[in-house]
Amino acid sequence: MSFTRLLARRPRLARLGAAAVVAVALSGVPAAAETPTYTVGSTPTGVPFTFLDVSSNSIQGVMVDIIEAIGEEEGFSPDVKATQWSALIPSLTSGKIDIIAAAMYATEERAKVVDFTETVYSYGEGLFVANDDETAYASPQDLKGKTIGVQVGTAYIEPMKALGIFKDVKIYDSIPDIMRDVQLGRIDAGFGDLPIVAYQLSQGAARVRLVDSYESTIVGHVAMSVKPGNDALRATLNDGLKTIRENGKLDAILAKWGLN
Incomplete structure (x- = not known):
């Protein structure tokens, strides 16, 4: 094809190219992979x-x-x-x-x-008790004979039961539920994820206290x-x-x- 004839066809080629771009856009086919x-x-x-x-x-x-x-x-x-x-x-x-x-x-x-x-x-369990309980608990053994509460599905339930030292180990749906029963005197103490318990109490979640002297025994990742x-x-x-x-x-x- 001569150079002159090619120049004459350029506008038509441009129109065809533009039409092709519009057709792809209207077809809904993405130009690039969508974000999953x-x-x-x-x-x-x-x-x-x-x-x-x-x-x-x-x-x-x-x-x-x-x-x-x-x-x-x-x-x-x-x-x-x-x-x-x-x-x-x-x-x-x-x-x-x-x-x-x-x-x-x-x-x-x-x-x-x-x-x-x-x-x-990584972190371990935290212990909380009623505000008027000023005992400096350091380990689960210090709670022998008491009724405790633990959140359902946590890694603390079986180890606490396995100790065989508590009067009862009650299972709760949430930490606030455990805090409520500790506050009302229905149970003696509660165990929960330390950072979660600490944060909730810092926000005035309940009238219970986190036992600072207690050392976590079940540290997880x-x-x-x-x-x-x-x-x-x-x-x-x-x-x-x-x-x-x-x-x-x-x-x-x-x-x-x-x-x-």
């Missing part, structure tokens, strides 16, 4: 790790900030859903959620049914989890966790919630 969204299960009663913020009617807290920071680094969008503690693992294994991001210990027993990420944060076999998602979470640990975002989040 993962459904995240977090509890509404685990301040400061996860909790329901009534002003925004959304789940907020340490683990929410962490999963959002990881999402920014790894290119996915977390859709955080309020999920009761006892329903977290069943919701994950049934496919209702993709990720658990809550104050959940990575225990050997749980690892049989879910796949955990690397450790996010909090991690996120995915459905067994979802190695790709677990690798993504671990990569993001490593990144925010190295760039300082993880420390900033912990400091924001008083966990540093």
Whole structure:
């Protein structure tokens, strides 16, 4: 084809090219891969790790900030859903959620049914009693013969029962429920995740006191989890966790919630 004839055809070629672009746009075919969204299960009663913020009617807290920071680094969008503690693992294994991001210990027993990420944060149990109980308890043995309360699904239940020293070990749905019964004298003491108990009491949650002299005996490691076999998602979470640990975002989040 001559150079003159090619020049004559350029306007027509340009129109065809523009028409092709419009056709692709109208077809709904994305120009690039869409950002994936993962459904995240977090509890509404685990301040400061996860909790329901009534002003925004959304789940907020340490683990929410962490999963959002990881999402920014790894290119996915977390859709955080309020999920009761006892329903977290069943919701994950049934496919209702993709990720658990809550104050959940990575225990050997749980690892049989879910796949955990690397450790996010480590802590143990805290002891709280009524304000008028001024005893300087240092260990569970100091509570021999008393009735205690422990939150359902936590790693403290079986070790406390196994001690065989308590009058009764009662199981509760939430830490506020345990605090209520301690305050009313229905039970003598309560055990819960130390940072959660400390944070709730700092906000005036109940008229009970955290026993400063008590030393945690069941220290665990909090991690996120995915459905067994979802190695790709677990690798993504671990990569993001490593990144925010190295760039300082993880420390900033912990400091924001008083966990540093």
